[in-house]
Amino acid sequence: MRTEYVEAVLELAAMVPAGAALAYGDVAELLGAGGPRQVGSVMSHHGSSVPWWRILKANGDAPPGHEREALAFYLAEGTPLLGSYLDYERTGEGRWRVDLMAGRWAPNEPDFEQIDAIAERLERELHRLSVPNDEMSV
Numbered sequence: 366m367r368t369e370y371v372e373a374v375l376e377l378a379a380m381v382p383a384g385a386a387l388a389y390g391d392v393a394e395l396l397g398a399g400g401p402r403q404v405g406s407v408m409s410h411h412g413s414s415v416p417w418w419r420i421l422k423a424n425g426d427a428p429p430g431h432e433r434e435a436l437a438f439y440l441a442e443g444t445p446l447l448g449s450y451l452d453y454e455r456t457g458e459g460r461w462r463v464d465l466m467a468g469r470w471a472p473n474e475p476d477f478e479q480i481d482a483i484a485e486r487l488e489r490e491l492h493r494l495s496v497p498n499d500e501m502s503v
Contacts (some may be wrong), residue, residue, distance in 0.1 A: 366406065369490040370399060374407040375484050379461075380479065381419040383442040385470035386463050388423040395472075396492065397484050419470075425462035433457070445466050 373396055381387055389401035389408070401423070408420050408428070418435040421427060427435035427448070436454055438447055444469035449459030472480060 366403065366489065369454075369487055371407050373398070373414050373487040374404055375411060376478060376483050378408065378412065378415040378417070378420050381416065381470050383416075384390070384444050384468065386419045386421055386425075386444060386465060387470050387494050388421060388465060390423055391469070392420060395480050395484065396487060421463060421465075423465070425465045426465050427463070433454060436461070439463060452490055 374392060377392055377395060378387075387395075389404040391464065392404045393399045393401060398450055405422075412420070416438070417428065418431070427439075432442045432453070436446075436450060438444075440450075440454070445464035446461055447464045448461030450461035452459035453461050
């Protein structure tokens with residue numbers, strides 16, 4: 366995966382405020398590049414430096430294997446949740462998810478300007494011809 370794409374996804378993920386969330390597909394749509402699987406891959410491999418729990422599957426499920434840690438963040442931030450999250454917090458049993466209908470981030474105008482700048486930079490960088498750094502090319 367291109368470094369420029371990884372950086373753009375992480376930059377956008379860092380913009381999502383506490384108490385809000387986006388689906389992987391939302392991120393791809395805002396960037397105008399990639400898709401949910403590419404965003405999920407970036408978050409899985411490189412997302413530890415940003416609030417990773419705010420970027421999730423379209424159904425609102427927390428990232429697999431990180432449910433307990435993500436739930437603690439969601440509760441601390443007041444992210445809207447559905448299901449048996451209190452049971453899960455107490456016993457580790459029960460199904461729950463983020464309520465994306467209520468908690469999906471709605472960027473304001475300054476946010477959209479910043480997102481547009483990220484997307485435009487990504488588009489320019491992705492269309493640049495890649496040159497091998499093998500010290501043999503001119």
